[in-house]
Amino acid sequence: MSDETAGNEIENRFGYLLKHVQSRYQQLAGAALEQLGIDGKQWAVLVTIGSGEELSQQEAANALGIDRTTMVALVDGLEDKGLARRSRHPEDRRKNIVELTTDGRRTLERARKKVAAAEQTFFAPLSSPDIDKFKTALRALLRGDEQGRYE
Amino acid sequence: MSDETAGNEIENRFGYLLKHVQSRYQQLAGAALEQLGIDGKQWAVLVTIGSGEELSQQEAANALGIDRTTMVALVDGLEDKGLARRSRHPEDRRKNIVELTTDGRRTLERARKKVAAAEQTFFAPLSSPDIDKFKTALRALLRGDEQGRYE
DNA sequence: TATTGTTATACTCTATAACTATA
């Protein structure tokens, strides 16, 4: 607090903090995933379709909160890399089931480790209990209700 | 933990949490600012040029971490609304000093209150001490060093 | 008629390159 400057107010704006913290996280996670030849969005798709449930493209898109038209190119990219596979749903031939290939499963596991390592770097400034509190707070803020409140 | 579903892993991914929490914040703050006819970026510019220091366009851009070419349209918009004013720097005529008009100052103060109210809504799921801890954690994570660590 | 995947298209956001004026 001793060297307060004009920039201080800007940098303490909550919107600024959130934006730049997210930017730092994406940078770290992105660099980790780059070693496996995928980006953050593709990683999110891998996690989604590797979750155990059989998902159509649209269901996977919904789970990620993106448009089904956006999902097309994402799955294209993963298919080109040999990490995911499309197949017709046997009972509803309009749907594409999207699933991991063997390579995709292997990449997913490697990516988990890379991302976990990146998160360790990201969270280095916080103690273990503070990391837990931080994540709990995020989940409560996302729900937007008062379930997480205990004062 | 009783109704664990496939979506659970996705929604607990840290990247997902951060992205959607930011999205919720922007939605709330954006809706608050919309009542004053400005958006989040214009609000950030108002805060910057209202900080007390005399700033050129480029200096304001740097303070916000955006490009000087992007700043042009932002200042254009604020000038059109009568909230900001360009004037030549007396000692270096290449520079534009950007400052608030009387209306701009008034809008800035109104916006402060609107944003504060929006943040109150945003943070409703957390207790007061938890809000402080959350903000402290964000600042530590942004610095990226271990200054905030005390375990 | 409605839905899924797809394509084409448009829109937003932002950065890069090039120009003008000033230094």
Add this chain to the structure above:
DNA sequence: TATAGTTATAGAGTATAACAATA
């Protein structure tokens, strides 16, 4: 030569509209 502001342009990212296949 270098810098500040500006403009034109291009690229990434994503959404909307329209179409084919299927329900």
